[in-house]
């Protein structure tokens with residue numbers, strides 16, 4: 001696809017990886033809208049990037065429906081949805097708080113499904129589209145403390161495979177992207193310190209990977225890719 005002139009919606013686009021993807025799409029000439037729950041943070045980011053803001057919570061059905069409907073009303077179509085909004089929670093099995101476990105699933109699984117469902121209806125109506133799900137290497141391999149987050153990202157991988165099978169016959173490409181550790185505020189929001197390093201991934205590398213897979217001619221697509229830091233040690 002050509003990103004120039006494309007109409008793209010990026011969830012969780014006010015910070016981190018989503019923001020970098022939005023910036024990369026705008027640089028390619030796409031018309032971009034970003035979403036997020038905190039309207040002030042979102043509006044500021046949108047103004048800085050040159051994108052539109054549509055505030056909302058992906059895990060709230062009414063918000064997800066309104067977000068896609070607002071976008072399509074404004075632009076007449078939707079070419080790309082990037083399901084990027086996500087939260088983490090790390091705890092050993094014996095200490096898992098049920099509310100926090102469910103909140104991870106509400107955002108990372110239900111939220112991605114709601115946004116994906118609404119986008120898919122539009123893709124089928126218009127005869128094609130591109131859906132990128134931002135998962136994680138934690139969605140490929142589990143590890144200590146990862147029960148909630150890993151399970152949510154494994155679920156996203158499962159949903160991606162189902163959607164791919166359902167939607168490719170409608171000319172919709174469904175792509176899963178698995179970043180490993182990226183320097184964002186994600187860890188700080190979990191109360192974890194993230195050691196900074198020039199060698200760790202920045203959001204920009206994930207954005208470049210997403211742009212790269214989307215720019216392949218629509219005849220083909222990359223179903224899944226992981227992005228690792230070359231030498232973070």
Ligand SMILES: NC(=O)c1ccc[n+]([C@@H]2O[C@H](COP(=O)([O-])OP(=O)(O)OC[C@H]3O[C@@H](n4cnc5c(N)ncnc54)[C@H](OP(=O)(O)O)[C@@H]3O)[C@@H](O)[C@H]2O)c1
Pocket residue numbers: 011012013014015016017018035036037038039041056057058059084085086087107111134135136137178179180181182183184185186187189
């Ligand atoms: N950073 C990493 O090391 C890493 C590695 C692999 C995968 N990932 C994945 O990459 C994605 C982005 O992570 P990040 O590191 O960029 O996180 P981040 O810096 O914390 O940014 C998260 C973004 O998502 C938004 N968001 C969170 N919950 C939302 C909800 N319910 N509805 C709408 N927007 C919501 C946030 O805005 P509001 O809080 O205002 O809503 C913010 O814009 C996530 O899916 C994450 O799992 C991250």
